[in-house]
Amino acid sequence: MIKNINMPKKCKFILNEWKKTLNLTNYEKKKFETLLNQLDFQINKLEKKELQISVYGRVGVGKSSLLNALIEKQVFKTDIINGNTKKIKSYKWGKVFKSLNKIELIDSPGIDEINKHKREEEINFNYLLDTDLILFVIDSDITRIELDSIEKLLKQNKPILIVLNRCDQWNERETKLIISSITKKLSFYKQKVEIALVASSPREAKIKLDGTVRSYQKSPKIDFLKSELQDIIDQSGELLLCINSLRLADQFYKLLKENRLLKKKEAAQSLIGKYAAFKASGVAINPFLMVDLFAGIGCDSALVIQLSQLYGLEVGGSAARELVKKLSLQNSLLGGVQIGIQITLNFLKHILILASPLTGGLSLAPATPVAIAQAALAIHATKRIGRHAAYKFLISTNRKDGRPRLMLDYLLRKNTDLRIMLGDFRFLASKSNKNKKHLLP
Structure with missing residues (x-):
């Protein structure tokens, strides 16, 4: 792991100097106004050392209960009915971490939310991309829709920690089989995948004296996840902020180039x-x-x-x-x-x-x-x-205009020991490049 001393300051300086060299026209400033505002927001987060962590996954996998277990409060609404979270919600985590001033936890609607409009889904996903670390929650063997979502996030260089919820429902042998299957389906990642086992809202069935069976709430089992998050944030919190800012800058530069080629x-x-x-x-x-x-x-x-x-x-x-x-x-x-x-x-x-x-x-x-x-x-x-x-x-990327991509590549190469999935997938990006031939003369 490279030393992260003054990394936010260096990253912020590079991004601000890079923006000056782009020589944007008034048309480009107006066209990309939203994206430029997002970039300014990320640079501001970087300067203030404020990290955002979001949960993401299918409907009903226990995202809200997982956040409640982490903060040890019933802040995010939960229910036995799937899909209780309809809108994005956030909460400032009071836990103290090294080198960071604020941690914000964000709950998001499920991937396959019923009756969700495409536009609303796109807004939720774009908001998710602005966050710095994603806890991708599953509650069984990984599905096709989850694999597609993970691949989509990795294309955007999003840091992901896989969280397998409801592990209290399986015995040791069943747990090993599920983890083995998940790891096999994620083999395209080509690196070891870290999976945090949790039971965010475990329940225990007990027979009463009258013969009826009642289900009782038990204490969450999330100690491993808490420990992982503590280590990841303490060691790489500032790095995650840098990655997200550079990712957004690189995304903006790609769109800028596409617009210029087409125009x-x-x-x-x-x-x-x-x-x-x-x-x-x-x-x-x-x-x-x-x-x-x-x-x-x-x-x-x-x-x-x-x-x-x-x-x-x-x-x-x-x-x-x-x-x-x-x-x-x-x-x-x-x-x-x-x-x-x-x-x-x-x-x-x-x-x-x-x-x-x-x-x-x-x-x-x-x-x-x-x-x-x-x-x-x-x-x-x-x-x-x-x-x-x-x-x-x-x-292509040159040393002047492509500094965000060059620095992002450098950070990813020097931090290969991160205990998260991080999408440095050039082979995935190359597929989308092939669909840009209409921009060429």
């Missing part, structure tokens, strides 16, 4: 078309392959820089050349089949041009379609480079 799509297409035409005419006229290749690299580098300026996503000259090099290799302009085609066409064109004095200029006629073929290849390659460059702007 500038037509202008980008026009710019790529101009460079394609310029490169095609040069390739068709010039008989020397190496000149074509080096001129093409220079042209593509200029295109990438122009695109970066158009989108307002800066890329320096050396970074642009490196990007072009990678893109050129990817689309096989400088490697594979296409380079072979270029060499063959160029060699054939060169022979036909040299032979023109001997043929009275007749050999120049066949050279024309060869030049046209080369020009077509140049246009195709330039368009692909422009499209790939835009895609790289969408998914």
Whole structure:
């Protein structure tokens, strides 16, 4: 675990400096006003060292009773009828933790709440994302809807602690089988999953003298969870605040890039078309392959820089050349089949041009379609480079504009021993990136 001394101050400084470099337009400030306010709220929490912990899970798994057991008060309403929590409720936890000034516990409606409107569900989920640690409560073997919700939260880099409630209902063997099944279904996480066993509102059946059976409330069994929370918050409370602030900043930056790519799509297409035409005419006229290749690299580098300026996503000259090099290799302009085609066409064109004095200029006629073929290849390659460059702007992170993502990655790499599930799932994010192709020129 890295030392968290002054981490909130460092994180806050980086975020505030990063916001200044974005050069947001008035349109962008208005469009993303809600998200920017959320980010300011998170930075304020970071500065004040105020942590929010929420419970989440299906209807009737005992979320409210779990919170009541933690604070040792009947603050959150419970009932034998499932789905008692209809609105988000919060309570300031009086327990003292190291390095933090305030802990807020938040109760939320169930995932599968009956008659819940989609808009209301979205609002509740977004509120959940603002919290810094999620106690994901289940009361049996994990279900498909719970797995989907966990995956959705992990995509957002949300810290999750799995809480298995009502463990008093099973014997030791049954408990082991349930935990084994849960762990197997969460195997996509690829790390050991910590599961806290609790009984937030256990009851015991007793037979009365008249033969009737009554159920009596017993003391909650949550000592292990209390101990886990104490350790997690004491050791990583400030880190969780940093992660949440950086997560939101990274989310905002992704949406900003998507908006800029979409808004500038037509202008980008026009710019790529101009460079394609310029490169095609040069390739068709010039008989020397190496000149074509080096001129093409220079042209593509200029295109990438122009695109970066158009989108307002800066890329320096050396970074642009490196990007072009990678893109050129990817689309096989400088490697594979296409380079072979270029060499063959160029060699054939060169022979036909040299032979023109001997043929009275007749050999120049066949050279024309060869030049046209080369020009077509140049246009195709330039368009692909422009499209790939835009895609790289969408998914890549540079040192200046992508500081929240870079710092978030650093914190996650240096804190692999956290006893929570924390979503650093690039393979999950890549799936959503593939659905963004409509943003590309």
